[in-house]
Amino acid sequence: MEREAGVSLTAQWMILVVFILLFSRISANMEGDALRNLRVNLQDPNNVLQSWDPTLVNPCTWIHVTCNIDNSVVRVDLGNAALSGQLVPQVGQLKNLQYLELYGNNISGPIPSDLGNLKNLVSLDLFLNSFSGPIPDTLGKLTKLRFLRLNNNRLSGSIPMSLTKITALQVLDLSNNHLTGPVPDNGSFSLFTPISFVNNLGLCGPVTGKPCPGSPPFAPPPPYIPPSTNSYNVGKAENCQDIGGRKHPN
Amino acid sequence: MLISRIFKVIAVSCLWLLLGCSLSYGTDTDIACLKSIKESLVDTHHYLNSWKFENVTEGSICAFLGVECWHPNENRVLNIRLADLGLKGRFPLGLANCTSITGIDLSSNELFGSIPQNISEIVVFATSLDLSSNNFSGEIPSSLANCSFLNVLELDHNQLTGHIPGQIGFLNRLKTFSVSNNRLSGRIPSSFNSSIFTKESFANNPGLCGKPLSPCV
Numbered sequence: 001m002e003r004e005a006g007v008s009l010t011a012q013w014m015i016l017v018v019f020i021l022l023f024s025r026i027s028a029n030m031e032g033d034a035l036r037n038l039r040v041n042l043q044d045p046n047n048v049l050q051s052w053d054p055t056l057v058n059p060c061t062w063i064h065v066t067c068n069i070d071n072s073v074v075r076v077d078l079g080n081a082a083l084s085g086q087l088v089p090q091v092g093q094l095k096n097l098q099y100l101e102l103y104g105n106n107i108s109g110p111i112p113s114d115l116g117n118l119k120n121l122v123s124l125d126l127f128l129n130s131f132s133g134p135i136p137d138t139l140g141k142l143t144k145l146r147f148l149r150l151n152n153n154r155l156s157g158s159i160p161m162s163l164t165k166i167t168a169l170q171v172l173d174l175s176n177n178h179l180t181g182p183v184p185d186n187g188s189f190s191l192f193t194p195i196s197f198v199n200n201l202g203l204c205g206p207v208t209g210k211p212c213p214g215s216p217p218f219a220p221p222p223p224y225i226p227p228s229t230n231s232y233n234v235g236k237a238e239n240c241q242d243i244g245g246r247k248h249p250n
Numbered sequence: 251m252l253i254s255r256i257f258k259v260i261a262v263s264c265l266w267l268l269l270g271c272s273l274s275y276g277t278d279t280d281i282a283c284l285k286s287i288k289e290s291l292v293d294t295h296h297y298l299n300s301w302k303f304e305n306v307t308e309g310s311i312c313a314f315l316g317v318e319c320w321h322p323n324e325n326r327v328l329n330i331r332l333a334d335l336g337l338k339g340r341f342p343l344g345l346a347n348c349t350s351i352t353g354i355d356l357s358s359n360e361l362f363g364s365i366p367q368n369i370s371e372i373v374v375f376a377t378s379l380d381l382s383s384n385n386f387s388g389e390i391p392s393s394l395a396n397c398s399f400l401n402v403l404e405l406d407h408n409q410l411t412g413h414i415p416g417q418i419g420f421l422n423r424l425k426t427f428s429v430s431n432n433r434l435s436g437r438i439p440s441s442f443n444s445s446i447f448t449k450e451s452f453a454n455n456p457g458l459c460g461k462p463l464s465p466c467v
């Protein structure tokens with residue numbers, strides 16, 4: 001009787017250990033798989049992703065990837081890497097990701113709404129790319145987000161009100177896009193001035209100087225002259241042509 | 251009346267859009283801004299030695315002590331935090347060239363002289379202005395009421411005199427406000443009636459009276 005109990009206890013422990021090992025391998029692989037998916041959908045003429053070897057047990061030794069002490073990805077640093085292609089939704093599976101730095105590339109397509117699953121995200125830098133479509137309102141779930149810089153893309157639609165609930169937000173830049181609709185000034189947006197919204201012809205509300213359709217006119221805010229550098233000129237030219245052809249409201 | 255107001259809004263929007271299209275050398279002005287701040291202040295402890303202007307590259311000013319930029323690799327100042335550095339001098343007018351600046355913290359230094367009358371033209375988009383614990387004198391400029399994006403205004407622990415301009419009480423984004431420990435006098439204007447204006451906001455100004463302090467006699 002005792003011997004049987006002893007054997008089954010050992011077996012239980014072994015099963016538990018095997019299960020833990022398997023689980024940790026699977027979750028590490030899941031993050032590696034997500035990044036492998038990211039790589040497959042990007043064109044990489046400068047071979048910055050050359051070290052991304054999917055046969056390794058986890059992606060923590062890959063260049064431009066940083067892990068924490070538990071071998072879970074906390075940073076992806078691919079700024080100014082001449083990448084093009086699209087950002088896959090699987091990036092939303094990197095549950096400990098804090099910094100997603102993809103700025104200064106030529107990535108196109110939509111911002112995946114799955115990014116709203118990145119509960120630990122502190123910095124989302126997609127600026128200076130060719131992202132199109134709306135800003136997903138799921139980004140409002142990123143309660144730890146401090147930096148949201150989506151400027152200089154082709155984003156359209158309106159600014160999700162859910163972003164005003166992110167109390168950690170310190171730096172917001174949505175300038176140089178094709179956004180339309182009202183600009184909030186409540187919640188976290190109390191910190192943001194016309195600088196964050198400039199060069200988006202369809203935005204309206206007190207911060208922009210254009211009343212939203214159906215609202216009374218108001219005193220305009222001070223004019224903001226955005227600085228112009230070479231890297232920004234392409235987006236600028238588009239907006240200037242837009243201005244030429246556009247009718248003013250009222 | 252309505253038509254002229256609508257016309258004004260359209261006119262300003264047109265101006266804004268045209269200016270947005272024109273070439274300007276904005277990031278060069280941010281360098282000029284920081285240079286001017288360094289030159290106009292006496293930096294007894296040499297904290298600003300890291301502010302080097304000989305070989306400026308895109309983003310190099312972002313590593314300067316106390317400087318926070320809008321983006322890495324772009325010389326455009328978001329916030330300046332130079333608290334408690336033993337800096338002496340007048341309010342640095344060169345801040346006007348940091349055209350994208352929103353946060354200014356010059357607290358706990360030895361700055362003197364008056365706060366510029368035209369401050370709303372110098373730091374147009376300020377969301378946070380902390381000049382506390384210095385030796386600023388003279389009156390609180392009423393043009394602060396035009397800094398409509400101010401969330402934080404801290405002028406406490408200075409030598410400011412005169413009355414508090416009433417229009418400042420109407421700043422609708424204000425969350426933190428203090429003029430305590432100055433030499434202000436007169437009645438606190440009735441515009442300062444929201445819950446963010448406490449006794450502590452006005453304390454230790456012997457000549458100041460009215461709500462939320464004791465009534466004027």
